[in-house]
Every structure is written in C-alpha cells, then in structure tokens.
Amino acid sequence: MKPxxxxxxxKMQANYAYLLTEPAGRNFHADFxxxxxxxxxxxxxxxxxxYMTDCRDEFxxxxxxxxxxxxxxxxxxxxxxQVNASQPLTVWRKKGWIYHEDPRGWFQWYCRYYSGRRCxxxxxxxxxxxxxRRHISQLKNNCPPKALDCxxxxxxxxLHWGYDSRKI
Numbered sequence: 001m002k003p004x005x006x007x008x009x010x011k012m013q014a015n016y017a018y019l020l021t022e023p024a025g026r027n028f029h030a031d032f033x034x035x036x037x038x039x040x041x042x043x044x045x046x047x048x049x050x051y052m053t054d055c056r057d058e059f060x061x062x063x064x065x066x067x068x069x070x071x072x073x074x075x076x077x078x079x080x081x082q083v084n085a086s087q088p089l090t091v092w093r094k095k096g097w098i099y100h101e102d103p104r105g106w107f108q109w110y111c112r113y114y115s116g117r118r119c120x121x122x123x124x125x126x127x128x129x130x131x132x133r134r135h136i137s138q139l140k141n142n143c144p145p146k147a148l149d150c151x152x153x154x155x156x157x158x159l160h161w162g163y164d165s166r167k168i
Contacts, residue, residue, distance in 0.1 A: 001116070010055040012103045020116035024060075028113075032126045034162030038111045042067035046160050047086055048074030051107060059111055080166070081148070085156035097128070110162060132161040139168045 001023050008016040025037065036044070042052065042063055049070035056064055068078040076084040092098050092105050099121040102109040109125045135158050143150030148166060158165040 004116075006058060006115070006117075008055070008058055010058070012054075016101070018101070018112065018117045018119070021118055022116040024115050026116075029122065029126055032129060034110070034129070035164040035167075036159070036162045038107070038114050039063040039067075041107070041159065041162065042069070044068075044080040044159060045078045046080070046156075047107065048076050048084065049078035050074040051104065052111075055104075055108075059115065079156050080159055081152040081156040083153045083156050085153045085160060099125070107160065129161055132158060132163060136163060136165075136168060139165065143168075 001021070004020045005017050006020060008014070008018070038059070039062065043066045045068040049068050050073060052059075052064075052067070053069050053071040070078055074084070074086065076082060079085065089098075089105065098105055099109065099119075101119060101121065102112065106125060106128060109121060110129075112119075113122065113125070135154055139151055139154060139158070146167065148155065155165040155168070158168070
C-alpha cells in the first residue's frame with residue numbers, strides 16, 4: 001500500500017494531517033480484535049448520534065449511509081440500547097484519557113486506526129480497549145445470555161468500545 005496523507009479540518013481539529021500506512025481494516029496489533037467496525041458501530045447507534053456529525057469528509061462516505069446521527073444534540077434514543085452511556089468529554093479530559101491528536105477520544109482514535117493510521121498512542125488505546133473486558137465479565141456474571149434488557153447502560157458502553165454486547 002502506498003502511504004496516503006489525510007488532512008483534517010472540522011469543529012474540533014484544524015490544520016492536522018496524518019498518514020495512512022496500513023490498508024483499511026487490516027494489520028491490527030495482535031492484541032486488538034474489535035468485533036465491530038466503525039461503520040457497524042455508527043449503524044447500531046453509538047454516542048447518541050452526535051459524535052461524528054462534523055467530520056464525515058475524513059472517513060469513507062459508506063460509513064455514514066446507515067449511521068444514526070443527530071447533528072443538533074446527543075440523543076440517547078439513537079443508541080442501540082436507547083440509553084445514555086456516555087460521560088461528557090470534559091470528564092475524559094480531566095482524567096487524561098484524551099490524546100492530543102484525537103480530541104474526540106477513543107472512537108476517533110479507532111476510526112483512524114481502522115483507516116490505517118498508526119501513531120504513538122496505539123498501545124495505550126489498545127490497553128484501554130482491553131480493559132473493557134471487566135464489563136463483559138460483569139454482564140456474563142449478572143445477566144442471562146443475550147438478555148438485552150439486562151444492564152442496557154453497560155451494554156451500550158461496551159458497544160462504544162467495539163465489542164458486540166448484543167451477543168453476550
């Protein structure tokens with residue numbers, strides 16, 4: 001694959017560019033195996049539909065064909081489990097979870113990683129992704145298999161991290 005530059009200019013980031021060095025959806029770190037692609041996550045309903053409304057130009061148009069989005073506000077009814085499972089970005093910033101190149105957080109990192117960008121923050125983000133397994137264990141220990149009405153907020157949060165919580 002020939003490396004390709006992506007230039008970013010949206011409400012949260014301007015004059016930023018990154019290099020795609022891997023084919024989209026391939027050559028992931030051995031410890032990183034998300035069950036859902038960014039496209040599928042957007043179709044299922046994540047982050048109240050607000051997350052990706054001003055940065056469509058950065059990603060493939062087909063990601064947004066069936067995406068559940070709401071440019072005006074965060075709407076939990078658009079989430080797969082129709083509950084709010086998000087903390088405000090201010091909380092993420094206070095906890096130091098935001099990498100300066102990805103001001104929207106983990107999902108922005110994942111969309112860029114999936115697209116083929118590799119960066120110094122990859123290992124940290126993959127560790128954070130792996131840490132969500134504790135929530136999967138809680139679902140398995142406290143809910144019958146595939147009981148989608150059991151712990152919907154936790155299921156939605158797990159979905160935000162690329163795990164398919166509908167199958168747990």
